[in-house]
Amino acid sequence: MNYLHDIQSFLPGIVVAITGLTAILITAFKKSTGLVYNVSLAGLVVATILAIQSLFGEAGTSFSGMIVYGGPAAFGGVIITLGTLLSLILSREYLQSKGLESGEVYGMMLFATTGMLGLAASNDLISLFVSLETMSISLYVLAGLWYSKNYGAESALKYFLLGAFSTGFLLYGIALIYGATGHTNFMEIAAAADTSLLFLGGVGMLLVGLFFKISAVPFHMWTPDVYQGTPTTLTGYMATAGKAAAFVAFILVLSRMLSGSETGEWSHVISVVAILTMIVGNLIALAQDNVKRMLAYSSIAHAGYLMVGLAAGTAAGYSGVLYYLFAYTLMNIGAFGVIAFYERNKELDFTEIDSYAGLGYKVPAMGVMLSIFLFSLAGIPPFVGFVGKYYVFAAAVQADMVMLAIVGVLASAASVYYYLRVMVYMYFKEAHKEYSLKSPGMLFKLLLILLAVLTVYYGVEPVLPTTGLFELLTSFSYV
Known part of the structure; x- marks a missing residue:
């Protein structure tokens, strides 16, 4: 059955998403941060094992061509789940020492990771946008944990405002690409691509949105303030898992959507x-x-x-x-x-x-x-x-x-x-x-x-x- 194949192809992301929902429910009803941490840790271990297994499986597309599995997406999934797992373990002791530990923090990490896994497996502009926003909104919350300090509030505000601005570029670029080709699927866009101003402008705006997420100059201004104002272990998480997701998405866009001679x-x-x-x-x-x-x-x-x-x-x-x-x-x-x-x-x-x-x-x-x-x-x-x-x-x-x-x-x-x-x-x-x-x-x-x-x-x-x-x-x- 197709839906079973779809679920299996994105199983690490589904496991992380379910674990995140479980973590939030435990936080709401049981108020046990230790239990939330243990559940989050167990879910990430399972997701990491599943991601490693997918490295040696076949490659293809699922969810009506919106998701790719195997190949670069599989390796990106390993990096993201591994980076999240390492950051989660290091974060508990650090957050406890700073009085910042809560079940919501672990839940936001898991939701951000779900977005990262979707971003690293996107084969469609719609799934790329939804995954990017799922990741970004969760990271905005994590960047503002030190809201009682000036630099903590500043980091969250700058990240949110500049992130929203870059998302506008990305979404407008998607609209222009769709207007030029009539498609949102990467492979279908590649087949219909041309050198019209509409298409080139759309790709340019799409790349601006991706450049922001990887902290490329001149779209890097948010990075030092956000890194300084975010709790240190979470800074490491954002700098590794988040960057890995954006770069794997970049690889998929370049290799699947812009690989033709007209767009190379x-x-x-x-x-x-x-x-x-x-x-x-x-x-x-x-x-x-x-x-x-x-x-x-x-x-x-x-x-x-x-x-x-x-x-x-x-x-x-x-x-x-x-x-x-x-x-x-x-x-x-x-x-x-x-x-x-x-x-x-x-x-x-x-x-x-x-x-x-x-x-x-x-x-x-x-x-x-x-x-x-x-x-x-x-x-x-x-x-x-x-x-x-x-x-x-x-x-x-x-x-x-x-x-x-x-x-x-x-x-x-x-x-x-x-x-x-x-x-x-x-x-x-x-x-x-x-x-x-x-x-x-x-x-x-x-x-x-x-x-x-x-x-x-x-x-x-x-x-x-x-x-x-x-x-x-x-x-x-x-x-």
């Missing part, structure tokens, strides 16, 4: 935006003294690196983007997790870089793990961040976009300064005052150790002459 010139537009994003993100990150704002501008720069793979427009480029998203999820959630551990101490503001002076010797294990994550973000071998950058830059070179790859390498080299600056403060400067750090919970500590180990392992494993994660990605069909 969009790679030049993406190349220009990628160059601006890499340069602006890194230059402004160099001047930041707030660690969360530094990571926000770093996130913008990483969006630029990812766009290099999109600009290549080849299977190797798209595979490199997917691998990079996986790598970015590991190292970025790990970095925000260590910062969240430090922030539990109320004697100092551990978002300012001065407070990291001498911190590497306070809890040596945390200092070492933060160093691993920052080295990886900088793209230094043998960490997973280096491999991810290698794949996207190599794809650009293979697509005769050598200058784009050179700009990416130079921008990545410049980023080493602000990542190493944190480590200089940690190990080569003396602390300004005496303070004590609370010991993290066992699960919190083990999860960070696991992320550090995976950051090193996947930096080495793909370059060995064995079947690795990248080989799985190259087997996907992108059309």
Whole structure:
């Protein structure tokens, strides 16, 4: 039966949605935050297992062609569910220490994840819009958890207003594309596409909406304020799972809707935006003294690196983007997790870089793990961040976009300064005052150790002459 096939093809998303509804009902009637957390954790574990299983299944479309399954959508589902699961586990201890834990928070995370999974599997402009809004509205709520503080209220307001503005562009673009082609399905649009001003204008506005979601320059203005004002573990969640969903949707739009010869010139537009994003993100990150704002501008720069793979427009480029998203999820959630551990101490503001002076010797294990994550973000071998950058830059070179790859390498080299600056403060400067750090919970500590180990392992494993994660990605069909 078709409806059984449809349900099975989007089962991870359905499991997460049902878990989210259950979490909200428990919050409403039982008022047990611990139970909500356990239910959310169990639902995400099941969804992650189902997402991993879908990697090795067949590919196709369901829900009357509105959803794709298998291939890039399947791998995107793994990244999203894994990123949410890791963020959820790290969030509980952190939110409790800040007095922000509630069942609604876990419910909003699950609803946002449902939207992300739908976004990463969209094969139709309608499903793309509905999924994007489901994700965005939930993230607006999470960004405003610190509403009692000025920067918390500011982050939510800016995110909402600018998000609504970008949604207008996206929706108007959808209307123009439909007017030009008479279709909303990606493959049907590709078959009916032409070079009329109506169609080109619609695609341009659609891309503006997607550029906003991935924090590409010049649509990045919301990112530093939102990252700074959102609770740290949730910032890591937004920066990884949310970005992964938007980039997988971008891959599906480019490979399925804009892959024809008449519409293939969009790679030049993406190349220009990628160059601006890499340069602006890194230059402004160099001047930041707030660690969360530094990571926000770093996130913008990483969006630029990812766009290099999109600009290549080849299977190797798209595979490199997917691998990079996986790598970015590991190292970025790990970095925000260590910062969240430090922030539990109320004697100092551990978002300012001065407070990291001498911190590497306070809890040596945390200092070492933060160093691993920052080295990886900088793209230094043998960490997973280096491999991810290698794949996207190599794809650009293979697509005769050598200058784009050179700009990416130079921008990545410049980023080493602000990542190493944190480590200089940690190990080569003396602390300004005496303070004590609370010991993290066992699960919190083990999860960070696991992320550090995976950051090193996947930096080495793909370059060995064995079947690795990248080989799985190259087997996907992108059309």
